[in-house]
Amino acid sequence: MSPFKRGAVGGAIGRLLFPPVCPGCQAAITGVDTVCPACWAKLRFIERPYCEGLGLPFGYDLGAGFLSAAAIADPPPFARLRAAVIYQDLAARLVTALKYGDRTDLVPLMAGWMARSGAELLGDADVVVPVPLHAGRLWRRRFNQSAEIARLLARNADIAFAPLALRRVKPTRSQVGLGSRQRRDNVRGAFRVIDARRQEIDGRHVLLVDDVYTTGATAASATRALKRAGAKDVDVLTFARVAAGME
Template sequence: MDVRSLASQAVRWPAKILFPPVCLGCRNLVGEPGTLCPDCWPGVRFLERPWCEVMGTPFAHEMGEGVVSAEAIADPPPFKRARSAVLYEGVPQRMARSLKFGDRTDLAPWMARWMVRAGAELVTEADAVLPVPLHRYRFLARRFNQSAELSRAIARQTGLRHLAAVLIRRQSTRPQVGLTAAERETNLSGAFTVPPHLRPLIKNKRLILVDDVYTTGTTVKTATRALLAAGAGSVDVLTFARVLPKDFALGGVETI
């Protein structure tokens, strides 16, 4: 071990004593920051190939290169591709809720690392990254936008330009939880826009739209349409977690 390594460890040692690293899922002590303990690690299901090339929905079996799901064929989304890092269940669900409702913004950089891994192909082709915005009233109540925390961390880790204020939410809509698909569409109709003076920033650009959880896709689809109408070249969607049917639940027969 060289002198530089010894010096680096000497600097980090007091910090580890005063602020020991804790598990992202349960806050028990772990050896390194940004990791999970042995109890939490089995509670994470990473979304891996094979998957639908458009929706990022995993297939139980290899279907061949470029195959898309029935969902993508029956109802083609306005975005080019969607990718998510993990299944929204167990530990990832707790992490997402802790970020959104528990003010755990310290989780965002670590969640973003998983997202960058899941969206590697999107990142290599993108010009910029931006978050799904909150309405200003909700932002003032919550004090931060969890999607913006994630998109900012992704921009720092990838070097992509961060367009935090290009897309705005001009209507204060009802929470989407508990609404039917039709009600979600109506609730978000006309909710997003890009101010005319900011449209040159996205003109013909390849964008990554970031959100915390992909549920039905109504929010990101509506936001994507607003970006494309404002002149964006293409939009990919990247989320931390994805809600999938119960067939994909932890402990199921098929793996993802």
């Protein structure tokens, strides 16, 4: 039997023994990398119209290239942000399950939605870089959820992947529960591109990948480090983002 046929048979047996279930409620579903209709209704996907800079959804179309008040008042150092869903309800639970529950099986689902929302950014990118964890936190957590998502995005889009280019050199405290100013102070100077990896960034259009965008402090700090290393431009792609007024 050919390797292809063996794989097909093995997959069929696996689906028979372990039928796919919804990652949101564990109900039986017909295929993998999706959710059931009830959980689908709990997700708020971000579609146009939205702020071209920060990806904030608008209630109505304000015209091409329109920026939100937040992007005008405090322009981010990156060029564009895109996120697949609003960070609430099921989306928040999926992020928590991946990050703290070792649910790496969620990566294809999340990366698939991100690839759809960030198709334009992926098309422009020369290299994909995940937001890194500090070495101590990576040792405790065993994997970097952003790197796992970024790895799959880069592979599926056939883009260079540079997981070691950006390093978190400052052991920052968790951003959970911190206000906007505290978050900025917490991650100030936290990232650096080491000289040995500079050629992976210099002159290239970088796509920075993370799981959640809240106040933007982490993305901004990481972007500045990439630009100091010579990045031509930086876009940011996340699975979820906090909606306006929810920071």
